[in-house]
Amino acid sequence: MKLTDFKFDIDDYNVPEEPVEPRDAARLMVLDREDETITHKKFSDIHEYLNEGDVLIYNDTKVFPARLKGKKEKTDADIEVFLLRELVPENMLWDVLVEPARKIRIGNKLYFGPNLMAEVIDNTTSRGRTIRFLFEGTNEELYKLLDDIGEMPLPPYIERDAKEEDKEQYQTIFAKERGSVAAPFAAMHFTEELVEKLEDKGVEMLPITLHIGWGTFRPVEVEDLTKHRMDSENFHISQETSDKINEALASSDHKVVGCGTTAVRTIETSITASGISKPGTGWTDKFIYPPYDFKITEGVITNFHRPESTMLMLGAAFGGYDFVMEAYEEAKENDYRFFAFGDAMLII
Known part of the structure; x- marks a missing residue:
């Protein structure tokens, strides 16, 4: 077919x-x-x-709330990171998609509020990156923080913004x-x-x-x-x-x-x-x-x-x-x- x-x-x-x-x-x-x-x-x-x-x-x-909104280091520009999958839990490595992709490069640090930061360590596709969360707590504590600050990844054809109730x-x-x-x-x-x-x-x-x-x-x-x-x-x-x-x-x-x-x-x-x-x-x-x-x-x-x-x-x-x-x-x-x-x- x-x-x-x-x-x-x-x-x-x-x-x-x-x-x-x-x-x-x-x-x-x-x-x-x-x-x-x-x-x-x-x-x-x-x-x-x-x-x-x-x-x-x-x-x-x-x-899980896979969509994170944050800022890029130095420029303070708005960025968005979409968490795709965890790669190495003990090293807090993740495959992600980023926006705007053209401005997020290897070595950039990304800030998601006062308690969470990540570093871009590799390019995977035109929009894909590998990031490492720079977080001193345990993985379980990281997940709890992501649950608190992340947004639910609603399907792309849903036109409304994600809301807190979507987590349930x-x-x-x-x-x-x-x-x-x-x-x-x-x-x-x-x-x-x-x-x-x-x-x-x-x-x-x-x-x-x-x-x-x-x-x-x-x-x-x-x-x-x-x-x-x-x-x-x-x-x-x-x-x-x-x-x-x-x-x-x-x-x-x-x-x-x-x-x-x-x-x-x-x-x-x-x-x-x-x-x-x-x-x-x-x-x-x-x-x-x-x-x-x-x-x-x-x-x-x-x-x-x-x-x-x-x-x-x-x-x-x-x-x-x-x-x-x-x-x-x-x-x-x-x-x-x-x-x-x-x-x-x-x-x-």
């Missing part, structure tokens, strides 16, 4: 800047692949489609392992009450961790999808999660459902040659687009994503290109909410 197969006009689409409350009041479009039927529900109804023994895999990554609002209830610069959107629809209802029904709610990088918003720039390369992201699958996945795969009565494209990419990455789940920690740049033979995933929960995005392509790979694109048209006609704070789709 080609990039332009996933192009559509979003001018008239409903793109909210806040999530609905309660979160499970979001709308849910259910796509049945066998019958090719579309049903309109509330997200709180999702328990109707999951049964005892089914496994629901969610991403427990936590978004732009998270899932599963958020535990710090490391993402974007939330796993599909999991944002869950509430504690809905999780309890699913667990009471006998659904296994199991975590994986994939730390989402800023590359999730990077546009695909090649028409030939085979030439696109995803950014690598760090993941972890525990022994317990892997074992439960394999138990479900071994039973014809139980299914494995991935909550979000990050969960799906992770479980489809960490598999054996015989196509079963294996535990472990590593990096994945897996790019899933039509056609793709899913080895583990038997159901997908996903949001309505941007045109030409890799998330849309994964959904089309699982649900079938024509069926999913038809569903997007129906979502537009029915005023579904799109993107990060939008509504959800269940493909079964």
Whole structure:
């Protein structure tokens, strides 16, 4: 398939800047692949489609306030640093993006208030730098300071400024392992009450961790999808999660459902040659687009994503290109909410 197969006009689409409350009041479009039927529900109804023994895999990554505003030494010019990933914790080395890039060079010192300073030690890309925080406390104390002074990295299509409430609002209830610069959107629809209802029904709610990088918003720039390369992201699958996945795969009565494209990419990455789940920690740049033979995933929960995005392509790979694109048209006609704070789709 080609990039332009996933192009559509979003001018008239409903793109909210806040999530609905309660979160499970979001709308849910259910796509049945066998019958090719579309049903309109509330997200709180999702328990109707999951049964005892089914496994629901969610991403427990936590978004951290990755955007820092500060000053450049000597000139006192305003600068912005976007923290991408921690490189060497004991040396407080980080990969970052900087603005204005042309004025931030190796050796510059950057100030983020009276208690935090960093030095630029390398160039990585035109906007990329490696910095070392010049901080005398522990890593845990550094994280606490970053949490206090940083801003949440809202998606680039959200036009409002980040606010303090986003440090809680732009998270899932599963958020535990710090490391993402974007939330796993599909999991944002869950509430504690809905999780309890699913667990009471006998659904296994199991975590994986994939730390989402800023590359999730990077546009695909090649028409030939085979030439696109995803950014690598760090993941972890525990022994317990892997074992439960394999138990479900071994039973014809139980299914494995991935909550979000990050969960799906992770479980489809960490598999054996015989196509079963294996535990472990590593990096994945897996790019899933039509056609793709899913080895583990038997159901997908996903949001309505941007045109030409890799998330849309994964959904089309699982649900079938024509069926999913038809569903997007129906979502537009029915005023579904799109993107990060939008509504959800269940493909079964």
